[in-house]
Amino acid sequence: MWRNTERALQELSSCESLLAVQLIGFLQEERLSWLKPAGKVWNGSWHAQVLERLYSLCSETEETLHHLNGQCQGEEGSVCGFYLAQVRQGLNATWEVEPRLALSGVISELLEVFDSPSEDLKAMRSNPDWADVVSFRLLLRIREVLLRAQEMPEEPSPPSFQEAWHPMSAILNYAIFTSENVQSCWMENRNLSLHFTHYEGMSLFIPSLVSSPLVPSAALAEELNHIQSCLLQSGQDKLSKKSKAILSTISLKISLLLIACLIYPIVLVSFKRMTDWIQNYARNLKERTEDLKRERRLAEDLLHQMLPKSVVKQLRKCQHVQAENYDQVTIFFSDIVGFTGIAASCTPMQVVEMLNNLYICFDTRIESYDVYKVETIGDAYMVVSGLPERNDKRHADEIAKMALDLVAAVRQVLIPHMPTGRLQMRVGIHTGPCVAGVVGHKMPRYCLFGDTVNTASRMESTSLPQKIHISSATYHALLAHDAYEIKLRGEIEVKGKGKMKTYWLLGNKNYSVQNDSLVCHWNPAASRKKKPESSPTSVQQSSTSPVGAAVTERRSASPQVIRQA
Incomplete structure (x- = not known):
């Protein structure tokens, strides 16, 4: 033009x-x-x-x-x-x-x-x-x-x-x-x-x-x-x-073109630097995100070990967890026989490692059953079935199979300073209603309340070494399955309950629980290596909850049962 x-x-x-x-x-x-x-x-x-x-x-x-x-x-x-x-x-x-x-x-x-x-x-x-x-x-x-x-x-x-x-x-x-x-x-x-x-x-x-x-x-x-x-x-x-x-x-277009040609290398270098910075930032952000996800998974795993998954989901949604009433659950209590004497002959570190190894063995075994571990207080081990997820009438059957498995597994745990000695435990089981809910804000705990908890603790405290002591309610719940060998113990005096008719759970008719597939021998070196990766199990928890009170009260009666035996 x-x-x-x-x-x-x-x-x-x-x-x-x-x-x-x-x-x-x-x-x-x-x-x-x-x-x-x-x-x-x-x-x-x-x-x-x-x-x-x-x-x-x-x-x-x-x-x-x-x-x-x-x-x-x-x-x-x-x-x-x-x-x-x-x-x-x-x-x-x-x-x-x-x-x-x-x-x-x-x-x-x-x-x-x-x-x-x-x-x-x-x-x-x-x-x-x-x-x-x-x-x-x-x-x-x-x-x-x-x-x-x-x-x-x-x-x-x-x-x-x-x-x-x-x-x-x-x-x-x-x-x-x-x-x-x-x-x-x-x-x-x-x-x-x-x-x-x-x-x-x-x-x-x-x-x-x-x-x-x-x-x-x-x-x-x-x-x-x-x-x-x-x-x-x-x-x-x-x-x-x-x-x-x-x-x-x-001329203006040519000037703009020349300016663009002069600025282009500067812009290109600046853009490359900015791109590198963005890539480095994205890489660091990805690494931090992965670290955050890893820490979050660890926190969730720890939280799942402290609380049931259904409760954790509600807490993550900032929802208030309401206490819930359960009509029928089965509660399991266990205790190491003569734990006071064994602990006296060990150093505190040996006691901690022994209990940690024992509970790792127990925790591994109970994963095969529809049960929930409530807590461990010292050498006491508490498990429940039927909550927080209801399983109809299978709660007594699940606890019975688990109890037989744990009684067999505890015989394989060795005491390092007592090579010829073997650990023995008492087990008590009771079936009945209870209330479950989250207690505490800073350190929330999932606790069980009700007479069923106390009765299960009494069943354990009045049991004998390597015996599974069940109440009459649990006996009738297991009769529906017709799969267990049960022997009548008779009427015994139970503190706060009077005379109660109780039974011994001897075994399962369909199979024998020998637990030979699980190696539960105590290896202190392996225990120390696994301890950072495993869940931090508290061996000195507070006994102020109703469960703790029941276990503490049971401990005071334990020596009398041993002497009678």
């Missing part, structure tokens, strides 16, 4: 155009002078006179051309010489012809060299700015046609004039419609605006639509000369401004 505008501007203000206007105007005035009867004598010397004045014209207009267009400083001589050669050649060819006809022929040759209407129309289709150039050249031709018509005053409107005028007026209307400069210059001239026809908001110069044929006159030719000067000035100004605006836009 800038090239088209610049091309039109250069063509309109070029040395060739400016000199052609000057030379054609001079020749037209020279031809007009031969029309006056002031009596110029026609002889052969007029050619030399015309050429001499043409040379003088080139010299006089040189400074003006330099001011209008600086490029003419180097081109003016060659362009002027070219036109002078054309004029000399034309005059020499018409040596014996009348001066008016000879000058008209020379002007026609200059106009043919100066422009080509067909080429101008093609250029105007692809370049709208070329309309000013075409209009400028058409004005030269129209003015020449008008001046030639004045050479034949005997005809008001010569046919040759009308034949030449119609095609040029059509091209001129196209230029007026395309170029605002041409239209404004024509409309500013009042005399020429009378020849316009207005059609649907457009002004068209159509001579065939006027009431009478257009009569050529000197006034019309003079008006065309003014329009030619107006178009030359306004066209140069507009095309120059448009070219500068386009060039400024192009």
Whole structure:
């Protein structure tokens, strides 16, 4: 687009155009002078006179051309010489012809060299700015046609004039419609605006639509000369401004492109650094997230060891855990026989490691049954079935199978400082209703409440070594399965209960629990290695809960049972 505008501007203000206007105007005035009867004598010397004045014209207009267009400083001589050669050649060819006809022929040759209407129309289709150039050249031709018509005053409107005028007026209307400069210059001239026809908001110069044929006159030719000067000035100004605006836009785009090229490496390096920082941050965040997930899993595992999973879910949702009443559950209590004497002969660290190894063995075994370990208090071990998840009437069967398994497993646990000794335990089981709930806020504990807990503790405290002591309620619950060997113990005195009819659980009819597949031998070194990975089992827990109170009270009665045995 800038090239088209610049091309039109250069063509309109070029040395060739400016000199052609000057030379054609001079020749037209020279031809007009031969029309006056002031009596110029026609002889052969007029050619030399015309050429001499043409040379003088080139010299006089040189400074003006330099001011209008600086490029003419180097081109003016060659362009002027070219036109002078054309004029000399034309005059020499018409040596014996009348001066008016000879000058008209020379002007026609200059106009043919100066422009080509067909080429101008093609250029105007692809370049709208070329309309000013075409209009400028058409004005030269129209003015020449008008001046030639004045050479034949005997005809008001010569046919040759009308034949030449119609095609040029059509091209001129196209230029007026395309170029605002041409239209404004024509409309500013009042005399020429009378020849316009207005059609649907457009002004068209159509001579065939006027009431009478257009009569050529000197006034019309003079008006065309003014329009030619107006178009030359306004066209140069507009095309120059448009070219500068386009060039400024192009310069701005190039500047922005250069700035972008300079900034791009900096932005690229900054972007790479930022990307590396984001990747490092994401990597660190991922590692910390994995650490957090790992710690969270450890915390959840520890919490699941302290509380049932269903209770943990409620606590994680910030829900209040309501105490729940259970109609039938079976509670298991166990105790190590002679634990006080064994502990007295061991160091505190040996006691801790012995109990830890024992309870690891127990914890591993009870995972095979539908039971929940409530807590361990010293050497006491408490397990329940039927809560927090109800299992219909299977709670007594699950506790019975587990009790037989643990009694068999405890025989495999060795005492390091007593190689020939074996651990023995008492077991008590009772079935009945109870209430379970979470107690405490800072260190919550899942506790059982009710007479069933106390009765189960009494069953354990009145049991014998390596015996499973069950109550009458548990006995009737196991009868429904008809899978166990049970022996009547008889009525015994139970503290706080009076006389109770109890039983011994001897075994299972369907299979024998020997626990040979589980190695429960105590290895102090292995115990120390496993201790950080295993669940932290407390061996010195508080006995302030109802369960703890029951176990503590049971301990006070344990020596009497041993002596009776």
